[in-house]
Amino acid sequence: MNSAVPPDWFEPAVRTIRRLPEGLVNRIAAGEVVERPASALKELVENAIDAGASHIAVRLGEGGLALIEVTDDGCGMRADEIALALERHATSKLPDEAIELVETLGFRGEALPSIASVARVTIESRPRTGSERGVGEAWARVVDHGALIADGPAAMPPGTRVRVEDLFGKVPARRKFLRSARSEWAACLDVVRRLALARPDIGFTLEHDGRRALQVLPGESLEHRVAQIVAREIAGNAVAVDLARGAYELTGIAGLPTYNRGVADHQYLFVNGRPVKDRLLIGAVRGAYADMLARDRHAVLALFLQVPPEEVDVNVHPAKTEVRFRDPALVRGLIVTGLRQALSAGDRRSAQTPDAGAMRAWQTEAPAAPSAAPFGERQTSAFAAPSWNEARVSEAGTAWRGYEAMVLAPPAARAEAAAAPVPSSEFPLGVARGQVALTYIVAEAADGLVIVDQHAAHERLVLEALRAAGAADGQARSQALLLPEVVELDEVACDRLEGAAATLAAYGLLIERFGPAAVLVRAMPAALAKGDPAALVQDVADDLAKHGDALLLGEKFDLLLATMACHGSVRAGRALSVAEMNALLREMEATPRSGQCNHGRPTWIKLAHGDIEKLFGRK
Numbered sequence: 001m002n003s004a005v006p007p008d009w010f011e012p013a014v015r016t017i018r019r020l021p022e023g024l025v026n027r028i029a030a031g032e033v034v035e036r037p038a039s040a041l042k043e044l045v046e047n048a049i050d051a052g053a054s055h056i057a058v059r060l061g062e063g064g065l066a067l068i069e070v071t072d073d074g075c076g077m078r079a080d081e082i083a084l085a086l087e088r089h090a091t092s093k094l095p096d097e098a099i100e101l102v103e104t105l106g107f108r109g110e111a112l113p114s115i116a117s118v119a120r121v122t123i124e125s126r127p128r129t130g131s132e133r134g135v136g137e138a139w140a141r142v143v144d145h146g147a148l149i150a151d152g153p154a155a156m157p158p159g160t161r162v163r164v165e166d167l168f169g170k171v172p173a174r175r176k177f178l179r180s181a182r183s184e185w186a187a188c189l190d191v192v193r194r195l196a197l198a199r200p201d202i203g204f205t206l207e208h209d210g211r212r213a214l215q216v217l218p219g220e221s222l223e224h225r226v227a228q229i230v231a232r233e234i235a236g237n238a239v240a241v242d243l244a245r246g247a248y249e250l251t252g253i254a255g256l257p258t259y260n261r262g263v264a265d266h267q268y269l270f271v272n273g274r275p276v277k278d279r280l281l282i283g284a285v286r287g288a289y290a291d292m293l294a295r296d297r298h299a300v301l302a303l304f305l306q307v308p309p310e311e312v313d314v315n316v317h318p319a320k321t322e323v324r325f326r327d328p329a330l331v332r333g334l335i336v337t338g339l340r341q342a343l344s345a346g347d348r349r350s351a352q353t354p355d356a357g358a359m360r361a362w363q364t365e366a367p368a369a370p371s372a373a374p375f376g377e378r379q380t381s382a383f384a385a386p387s388w389n390e391a392r393v394s395e396a397g398t399a400w401r402g403y404e405a406m407v408l409a410p411p412a413a414r415a416e417a418a419a420a421p422v423p424s425s426e427f428p429l430g431v432a433r434g435q436v437a438l439t440y441i442v443a444e445a446a447d448g449l450v451i452v453d454q455h456a457a458h459e460r461l462v463l464e465a466l467r468a469a470g471a472a473d474g475q476a477r478s479q480a481l482l483l484p485e486v487v488e489l490d491e492v493a494c495d496r497l498e499g500a501a502a503t504l505a506a507y508g509l510l511i512e513r514f515g516p517a518a519v520l521v522r523a524m525p526a527a528l529a530k531g532d533p534a535a536l537v538q539d540v541a542d543d544l545a546k547h548g549d550a551l552l553l554g555e556k557f558d559l560l561l562a563t564m565a566c567h568g569s570v571r572a573g574r575a576l577s578v579a580e581m582n583a584l585l586r587e588m589e590a591t592p593r594s595g596q597c598n599h600g601r602p603t604w605i606k607l608a609h610g611d612i613e614k615l616f617g618r619k
Contacts, residue, residue: 037064063184
């Protein structure tokens with residue numbers, strides 16, 4: 001075949017441009033707005049919130065595949081408004097054309113017609129009696145996959161009820177891509193949780209297949225709502241976040257670094273009351289916890305960012321879960337600073353819920369049976385020991401008696417009397433009483449027993465000292481390279497680096513342009529003096545392309561300081577005097593973020609007097 005002559009099937013067909021039918025347009029829009037039952041549920045609950053509801057009830061069947069019903073006590077709609085609401089781009093939330101000033105959750109006017117084009121939708125609504133919007137007559141309208149089925153009076157209290165059934169029932173190509181009912185239910189639950197967190201002033205009820213899964217009352221405090229929805233344990237393992245910069249304000253609840261999860265599904269982020277999943281915000285959270293969490297662990301938090309409407313673009317995607325900020329560097333800096341300041345306020349705290357497995361081991365571990373004495377040799381005990389096969393509760397075995405030398409294990413700990421005993425009530429972390437396995441410091445506090453991991457604790461103390469020394473003069477120290485190094489990059493990356501050269505110099509990284517596709521590194525940050533200049537500059541260039549500012553370098557600086565602190569701290573296995581132990585405890589009490597090491601592990605735990613009494617059956 002001659003390659004110069006295109007085959008017949010390659011010839012473009014001559015087609016006439018035509019306007020697509022309204023039903024097909026709605027189905028195309030539904031592909032973006034209604035991705036799964038959770039997407040439809042989100043749009044309906046947001047409509048209820050925008051209607052001024054004080055309570056919203058949600059009923060689901062088979063994870064939303066069979067039924068989604070949202071009932072609210074909001075302002076309601078008249079019959080003509082219901083019909084108009086089912087038309088594309090018809091909304092009451094944009095009274096004028098100032099879309100950049102939108103303050104409601106919904107504003108595009110696409111959700112209801114899109115849902116009605118791929119499901120059977122029943123809308124019942126009644127305006128509040130005596131309002132200027134109508135006389136309070138209830139009306140119902142039923143649309144089945146885009147076709148009007150019924151339209152007439154109804155009976156219901158003021159408010160709106162939207163019922164969605166048989167989602168994608170007549171669109172099998174979409175239906176087969178949905179997941180199992182259990183997976184869809186999990187997504188729907190996450191949607192309701194996020195919206196309930198966004199509005200503590202609204203009550204929410206969620207039922208699934210006849211079982212009530214969530215109920216929160218209106219008018220709750222943010223702390224109580226977060227504890228109910230996120231995790232009850234967070235109430236005692238979190239700090240409050242409150243920081244403002246001009247018109248930007250950040251509030252919320254942030255879990256301690258030692259209270260973390262293996263997945264990031266317990267991070268709830270809101271912008272102007274809108275739940276979002278934005279990469280910039282997620283990256284800022286990760287940066288704030290960078291030197292306090294292990295790489296595979298994630299913080300637990302709920303953050304609320306308030307910005308002027310004109311400073312954020314919410315019209316990025318029809319699902320409205322992504323936003324764009326006019327000043328992303330300011331937003332990132334606000335989140336990192338706000339979280340770090342809040343965590344510094346709870347700096348000496350650590351997640352103190354005793355590990356259930358460890359507690360069970362304390363409670364149920366039986367003493368090892370003594371080895372059998374040689375035949376004819378008598379026991380030296382002054383009291384007859386019970387048979388090891390006999391269950392006894394009232395009397396302890398001989399292994400717990402100090403006068404039974406034959407069953408005493410050699411001591412694995414060391415204790416040393418303090419030169420001048422100090423009342424433990426004067427210090428939060430108590431007074432050192434000894435050292436276990438040359439690794440753990442045992443201290444007595446006024447309210448319990450404190451056990452400190454000496455390496456983890458000193459690691460944090462060294463890191464904070466290094467960080468304070470570097471920030472003493474507000475300028476990171478730099479180390480000039482004996483031979484400046486040329487780093488080759490693409491031209492666009494070099495342009496970004498050249499534009500950020502002044503900012504990078506503040507971190508101690510001195511670079512200059514070296515031709516169209518290379519930069520010259522003349523000095524490295526002093527703490528990174530032994531690092532690879534090429535790798536560092538490449539990472540900075542990638543960060544500039546992603547965030548538009550040299551933020552990664554500061555995080556790399558913290559990571560390197562953490563590595564230095566790890567190698568320069570007291571190692572496990574080193575014997576410490578009581579004076580050294582007490583000095584370490586006092587420094588922990590005065591150091592920010594001393595409740596966790598650089599990798600997110602707790603540096604100390606406490607067994608309260610009540611916990612100890614439980615171990616011995618006194619409670």
